[in-house]
Amino acid sequence: MNSPKHVAIIMDGNGRWGLKNKKSRNLGHRAGIKTVEKIIKSSIKNKIKYLTLYAFSTENWKRPKLEIKFLLNLLESFLKNKINELNENGIKIKIIGDIKKFPKKIQVNLLSSQKKTINNNKLNLVLALNYGSKNELLNAIKIIKAKKMKINESSIVKSLYTYGIPNPEILIRTGNTKRLSNFLLWQLSYSEIFFEKKMWPDFNEKDYKKILDKFKKIKRNFGNI
Numbered sequence: 001m002n003s004p005k006h007v008a009i010i011m012d013g014n015g016r017w018g019l020k021n022k023k024s025r026n027l028g029h030r031a032g033i034k035t036v037e038k039i040i041k042s043s044i045k046n047k048i049k050y051l052t053l054y055a056f057s058t059e060n061w062k063r064p065k066l067e068i069k070f071l072l073n074l075l076e077s078f079l080k081n082k083i084n085e086l087n088e089n090g091i092k093i094k095i096i097g098d099i100k101k102f103p104k105k106i107q108v109n110l111l112s113s114q115k116k117t118i119n120n121n122k123l124n125l126v127l128a129l130n131y132g133s134k135n136e137l138l139n140a141i142k143i144i145k146a147k148k149m150k151i152n153e154s155s156i157v158k159s160l161y162t163y164g165i166p167n168p169e170i171l172i173r174t175g176n177t178k179r180l181s182n183f184l185l186w187q188l189s190y191s192e193i194f195f196e197k198k199m200w201p202d203f204n205e206k207d208y209k210k211i212l213d214k215f216k217k218i219k220r221n222f223g224n225i
């Protein structure tokens with residue numbers, strides 16, 4: 001039986017959930033935070049070592065200004081209110097993505113959350129923020145060129161935001177949509193993909209456990225037989 005080390009999640013469906021249940025997309029985003037907390041706890045319980053959450057994509061800047069502002073405020077208050085609890089629970093925060101596009105105050109918060117939790121090892125919580133795979137690969141190529149490294153698989157892996165993190169065995173996308181939306185295209189090349197009908201705020205520990213159990217029974221070939 002396979003035990004997954006790394007689960008990556010595209011947390012989709014907040015907006016639709018919010019419109020349906022609260023007449024507001026933003027209240028859907030707020031409800032999504034509760035699911036984030038549940039899935040972090042459940043990951044620890046299930047001995048997952050890396051949990052990567054797609055929280056803001058390089059394409060999400062196309063959204064209305066007010067929604068972007070709401071998302072950034074949510075991120076800021078999540079860090080402010082939860083950092084001590086995360087730290088006490090042995091969670092190490094790692095950011096992937098180009099956070100230089102975020103307001104200075106949030107950048108400082110993000111970097112200090114990483115620093116504060118750097119010695120923890122119960123769960124690595126990887127937050128994908130202003131993350132896009134195409135941007136990550138372009139950035140990697142620029143690094144390789146600047147450092148005059150040889151072009152091979154190893155130099156690419158070393159130059160990605162995810163260097164040091166094993167590839168996800170599992171990708172979950174909630175929200176009843178079957179696409180990758182520019183998420184971890186290199187890293188997901190051999191992942192098992194689970195598309196969930198439920199919107200992110202409705203996704204729960206039971207749904208998560210079901211996926212983890214299903215994964216354990218999958219025969220993974222990696223091109224072999």
Ligand code: IPE
Pocket residue numbers: 011012013014015016017055056057060071175
């Ligand atoms: C995903 O939910 C959360 C973020 C992109 C931050 P959406 O906001 O995309 O929700 P839907 O897909 O519009 O319902």
Ligand code: IPE
Pocket residue numbers: 010011012013054055056057059060177179181
């Ligand atoms: C993917 O969801 C990004 C995040 C969950 C952060 P989107 O809702 O932005 O994806 P598309 O635009 O529907 O593909």
Ligand code: MG
Pocket residue numbers: 012013175
């Ligand atoms: Mg969406």
